[in-house]
Amino acid sequence: xxxxxxxxxxxxxxxxxxxxxxxxxxxxxxxxxxxxxxxxxxxxxxxxxxxxxxxxxxxxxxxxxxxxxxxxxxxxxxxxxxxxxxxxxxxxxxxxxxxxxxxxxxxxxxxxxxxxxxxxxxxxxxxxxxxxxxxxxxxxxxxxxxxxxxxxxxxxxxxxxxxxxxxxxxxxxxxxxxxxxxxxxxxxxxxxxxxxxxxxxxxxxxxxxxxxxxxxxxxxxxxxxxxxxxxxxxxxxxxxxxxxxxxxxxxxxxxxxxxxxxxxxxxxxxxxxxxxxxxxxxxxxxxxxxxxxxxxxxxxxxxxxxxxxxxxxxxxxxxxxxxxxxxxxxxxxxxxxxxxxxxxxxxxxxxxxxxxxxxxxxxxxxxxxxxxxxxxxxxxxxxxxxxxxxxxxxxxxxxxxxxxxxxxxxxxxxxxxxxxxxxxxxxxxxxxxxxxxxxxxxxxxxxxxxxxxxxxxxxxxxxxxxxxxxxxxxxxxxxxxxxxxxxxxxxxxxxxxxxxxxxxxxxxxxxxxxxxxxxxxxxxxxxxxxxxxxxxxxxxxxxxxxxxxxxxxxxxxxxxxxxxxxxxxxxxxxxxxxxxxxxxxxxxxxxxxxxxxxxxxxxxxxxxxxxxxxxxxxxxxxxxxxxxxxxxxxxxxxxxxxxxxxxxxxxxxxxxxxxxxxxxxxxxxxxxxxxxxxxxxxxxxxxxxxxxxxxxxxxxxxxxxxxxxxxxxxxxxxxxxxxxxxxxxxxxxxxxxxxxxxxxxxxxxxxxxxxxxxxxxxxxxxxxxxxxxxxxxxxxxxxxxxxxxxxxxxxxxxxxxxxxxxxxxxxxxxxxxxxxxxxxxxxxxxxxxxxxxxxxxxxxxxxxxxxxxx
Numbered sequence: 001x002x003x004x005x006x007x008x009x010x011x012x013x014x015x016x017x018x019x020x021x022x023x024x025x026x027x028x029x030x031x032x033x034x035x036x037x038x039x040x041x042x043x044x045x046x047x048x049x050x051x052x053x054x055x056x057x058x059x060x061x062x063x064x065x066x067x068x069x070x071x072x073x074x075x076x077x078x079x080x081x082x083x084x085x086x087x088x089x090x091x092x093x094x095x096x097x098x099x100x101x102x103x104x105x106x107x108x109x110x111x112x113x114x115x116x117x118x119x120x121x122x123x124x125x126x127x128x129x130x131x132x133x134x135x136x137x138x139x140x141x142x143x144x145x146x147x148x149x150x151x152x153x154x155x156x157x158x159x160x161x162x163x164x165x166x167x168x169x170x171x172x173x174x175x176x177x178x179x180x181x182x183x184x185x186x187x188x189x190x191x192x193x194x195x196x197x198x199x200x201x202x203x204x205x206x207x208x209x210x211x212x213x214x215x216x217x218x219x220x221x222x223x224x225x226x227x228x229x230x231x232x233x234x235x236x237x238x239x240x241x242x243x244x245x246x247x248x249x250x251x252x253x254x255x256x257x258x259x260x261x262x263x264x265x266x267x268x269x270x271x272x273x274x275x276x277x278x279x280x281x282x283x284x285x286x287x288x289x290x291x292x293x294x295x296x297x298x299x300x301x302x303x304x305x306x307x308x309x310x311x312x313x314x315x316x317x318x319x320x321x322x323x324x325x326x327x328x329x330x331x332x333x334x335x336x337x338x339x340x341x342x343x344x345x346x347x348x349x350x351x352x353x354x355x356x357x358x359x360x361x362x363x364x365x366x367x368x369x370x371x372x373x374x375x376x377x378x379x380x381x382x383x384x385x386x387x388x389x390x391x392x393x394x395x396x397x398x399x400x401x402x403x404x405x406x407x408x409x410x411x412x413x414x415x416x417x418x419x420x421x422x423x424x425x426x427x428x429x430x431x432x433x434x435x436x437x438x439x440x441x442x443x444x445x446x447x448x449x450x451x452x453x454x455x456x457x458x459x460x461x462x463x464x465x466x467x468x469x470x471x472x473x474x475x476x477x478x479x480x481x482x483x484x485x486x487x488x489x490x491x492x493x494x495x496x497x498x499x500x501x502x503x504x505x506x507x508x509x510x511x512x513x514x515x516x517x518x519x520x521x522x523x524x525x526x527x528x529x530x531x532x533x534x535x536x537x538x539x540x541x542x543x544x545x546x547x548x549x550x551x552x553x554x555x556x557x558x559x560x561x562x563x564x565x566x567x568x569x570x571x572x573x574x575x576x577x578x579x580x581x582x583x584x585x586x587x588x589x590x591x592x593x594x595x596x597x598x599x600x601x602x603x604x605x606x607x608x609x610x611x612x613x614x615x616x617x618x619x620x621x622x623x624x625x626x627x628x629x630x631x632x633x634x635x636x637x638x639x640x641x642x643x644x645x646x647x648x649x650x651x652x653x654x655x656x657x658x659x660x661x662x663x664x665x666x667x668x669x670x671x672x673x674x675x676x677x678x679x680x681x682x683x684x685x686x687x688x689x690x691x692x693x694x695x696x697x698x699x700x701x702x703x704x705x706x707x708x709x710x711x712x713x714x715x716x717x718x719x720x721x722x723x724x725x726x727x728x729x730x731x732x733x734x735x736x737x738x739x740x741x742x743x744x745x746x747x748x749x750x751x752x753x754x755x756x757x758x759x760x761x762x763x764x765x766x767x768x769x770x771x772x773x774x775x776x777x778x779x780x781x782x783x784x785x786x787x788x789x790x791x792x793x794x795x796x797x798x799x800x801x802x803x804x805x806x807x808x809x810x811x812x813x814x815x816x817x818x819x820x821x822x823x824x825x826x827x828x829x830x831x832x833x834x835x836x837x838x839x840x841x842x843x844x845x846x847x848x849x850x851x852x853x854x
Contacts (some may be wrong), residue, residue: 042366045317048309049324051302052268055261063321064261064269066113066254067104068247069121071272072207075101077132079144079192086139088147093180096315097274099374102186103322104206105197112207113269115250116215123209133194141191148187152180171410178375220252225297232284236277247278251312255297258311268300270321271312282310319374362432365425369418376414434575435534471562473724474646475600476639479717481555485562492529495522529563536560537576561601570609577602599625600643607650615654619681622647638703641696642721645728648689655682683736690732693725700725723757723769726750731772734779742779751776758806771820774803778827790834797834800827 052062067075074081082091104112114122126133149155154177157169174181190196201207220226226248233244257269273279282298286308289296299308467486471477495518502515537560557580564573577598599621606618625644629637700718707714730750733741741747751773758769781796804824812820 039362039366041314042316042370044307044309045313045320047302047305048300048313048317049320051300051309052270055300056265056267058267061110061267063110064113064257064267065104065109065111065318065321066115066269066271067118068250068272068275069114069118069125071101071274072112072114072118072122073125073132075105075201075207076126076194076197078187078190078194078197079139079141080132080194082148082187083139083144083192086143088144088151091151093152093183094371095183096319096370098183098186099179100272100274100315100318100322102183103318105186105189105201107204107206108322109318111205114207114213115253115271116213116217117246117250117253119209119213121246126209137191137193139192141188141193144192145188148184152184153177154181154184171406172413174410175372175375175414179371182374215249215253217249220249220256223252223255225255226252229281229285232281233277236280251278251281251298254311258298258300262300269311270317272318273312273314278312279314282312286310316370319370323374323376362425362428365421365428369421369425372414372418372421376411376418431575432534435537435572467562467566468720469724470565471558473642473720475597475643476636477558477562477597478555481558481562484559485566488529488532488559488563489566491525495525498522533560533563557598561598565601568608570605573605574602574609577605596625596628596640597643600640600647603647604650607647607654613654615651618647618651622651638696638699638721641692641699642725645689645692645696645725648685648692649728649732652682652685652689655685686732686736690729690736693729693732697722697725697729723754726754726757727769727772730754730776734772734775739783742783768807770803770806771823774800774807774823774827777803778823778830781827781830785830785833793834797827797831801831 049062056062082089100109103109146155149158154169157173157177190200198209202209229251230244230248233248234241237244251271254269254271260266261268273282285298286296290308295301296308298312299310301308467489468479468482471485472479472482498518502518536556557576561573561576564576580598581595581602603618603621603625606621607613607615622644625640629640700722704715704718707718709715730747733747733750737747754769754773758773777796777800781793781800784790784793784796801824804820804827807820808824
């Protein structure tokens with residue numbers, strides 16, 4: 001809306017709102033907010049269009065469109081915007097503002113109106129500014145035209161007949177060139193000279209410059225709104241006082257027209273703005289008045305969304321408006337309606353999503369949808385019978401039926417593609433909304449989990465901790481991602497514990513001000529990290545995973561999932577992984593390895609998400625992974641086998657839990673040689689887990705042999721992994737092996753190795769190493785009890801008691817504590833039988849055991 005001395009300096013960015021300039025110095029949070037604002041603005045455009053249509057009850061005459069003087073100048077001067085001294089300026093021909101002007105020039109927006117002050121401004125410019133409005137043409141149209149065609153890619157699409165020299169454009173290759181073609185031929189209209197262009201606009205009654213526009217300036221100046229708008233404009237444009245005066249009057253007149261339209265049910269006036277300062281004024285009016293619980297000027301109220309929407313709209317609204325207006329004449333082309341409905345559905349998602357958590361690619365996809373939707377309108381309405389003269393020059397004369405058939409075929413292709421892409425974008429938006437809604441209770445989960453976390457482990461940075469146990473050792477998550485997860489959890493738990501400590505203080509010692517401050521600090525930290533988790537997941541799911549960013553993207557996903565994992569959000573982990581595994585097909589071995597890693601997490605989440613998991617589904621997913629191991633030369637196979645070891649154990653354990661039969665933990669009730677106590681799939685899961693553990697150990701041993709001794713970090717990692725697997729194999733031997741395997745050299749070697757790990761404080765699973773060895777010695781004690789060997793029985797019970805005592809720690813979870821208590825009870829009961837007279841009678845010993853473990 002400002003006056004310009006020469007050609008308006010258009011900034012080169014194509015966006016959905018005016019807050020997406022490329023500024024490398026802005027923070028990621030600020031950029032995310034801009035992206036989020038852009039998405040919400042686009043969705044609001046669709047909602048505003050529906051509001052206007054319902055207001056008038058007319059599908060076409062829904063708006064009275066107003067442009068300011070600067071936009072009219074741009075429309076008139078044409079080629080001057082893109083050329084200097086008969087040379088083409090470096091321009092981007094997808095600018096949404098240029099698209100709007102091109103539509104307006106062709107009549108796609110209907111009649112373009114001017115507010116009184118802007119009418120006077122444009123007349124003054126035409127009469128006085130000879131640099132912008134020269135009396136004679138000052139450049140050669142013929143020279144600029146081919147440069148424009150080349151710059152927009154149209155020249156590359158022109159197919160020349162070598163015999164006749166005729167040229168023709170291949171419609172089926174115009175997907176990317178339709179929008180630039182629309183804009184370029186707009187610049188070429190009237191040979192690019194403003195007098196010719198003005199005459200065309202007047203002749204078609206698109207803009208009637210010659211018609212005087214009357215208005216009551218004195219009355220407008222008396223309006224309180226005038227001074228308010230002018231004051232805000234002066235703050236932003238202190239050197240343009242005259243322009244501020246004119247624009248303040250114009251916006252007040254627009255308010256008067258809005259009030260009249262609302263009263264008379266006539267078309268709603270809309271004002272096209274591509275000026276940042278005006279957008280800021282509208283935003284100010286909205287916030288200032290709604291904070292006072294008053295209706296803001298230049299806004300309408302939408303009862304469905306309970307929101308105020310401005311009648312000052314940016315480019316994207318007019319793109320939607322223009323295509324709807326033009327295609328409304330053609331009942332065969334309804335895709336634009338589908339697109340607008342898609343935007344309305346997106347709005348529901350954006351209303352609940354935190355502004356920092358919207359992925360950039362979703363914005364890019366919607367931008368592309370908007371352009372493709374425009375291209376559909378371009379082809380449907382412009383390329384057929386009424387194609388521009390400028391464009392017809394590029395087409396050979398063909399049979400009318402042949403051309404129309406080609407156009408219809410192309411339109412159908414665009415329509416189908418647009419529908420598919422729209423559905424994909426909507427699904428992504430709904431998924432974002434679902435993520436956010438599921439994570440809103442995160443604060444409560446953190447407070448609850450903080451009570452069971454050994455903060456000393458994190459605070460002292462012990463080399464092996466609970467995060468690495470769960471995620472690095474079992475699933476092979478990278479060390480640096482585990483460290484990021486630890487840091488995030490540590491900060492969250494610190495805030496939670498500090499808040500909890502304050503709340504638990506005696507009432508007379510509580511400092512209410514300090515408590516309130518800590519609550520706010522905690523809420524901010526929770527919100528910040530919740531948004532961070534959501535953002536990590538979204539960036540990974542929706543980023544374009546090319547070779548350059550793939551690792552970072554997958555690390556983001558692993559980080560987000562890792563936090564959810566440690567907070568027991570297994571149901572939601574499944575939803576995220578379902579989206580990931582379906583969105584990104586496997587491509588090559590690296591992709592396969594990534595898919596296998598997340599597939600393992602998905603299976604465990606299936607098992608852990610409820611007390612009654614779908615074990616059949618989990619087993620099916622396990623079978624799919626096992627088939628890959630058999631068929632493919634899998635890199636990182638030891639990682640996959642380690643994960644499958646854990647998965648098969650969980651399947652076995654879940655079966656026991658579901659049968660509510662804890663006796664299976666110690667099935668020696670009948671005899672010490674126990675395989676017969678297992679049957680069917682339950683037994684197979686444990687046998688398979690044992691085999692995978694042994695195979696993984698062998699693969700790691702091979703890697704250790706080829707690893708440089710100086711690479712201590714890698715060797716330590718392999719050692720942790722091996723200790724973990726040996727612990728697992730021993731556990732599985734206890735519950736599947738007969739006497740021979742229980743006493744075999746391999747089993748003894750595993751026991752000695754695990755004992756060394758405990759003595760050297762090489763503890764990966766905390767209590768689980770000691771717990772496993774205690775169970776092993778209890779199992780051997782049962783053998784000696786059945787054999788009547790008191791001496792060896794005492795020795796084995798002594799070792800079982802020692803390891804059980806090591807396993808008992810103050811930071812155990814309730815479930816872990818119960819398991820250790822049960823183990824201790826088993827040992828104590830067996831110890832009490834050493835001096836029992838029944839000890840000398842073999843049949844009685846078996847009967848006593850059966851009663852003991854029943």
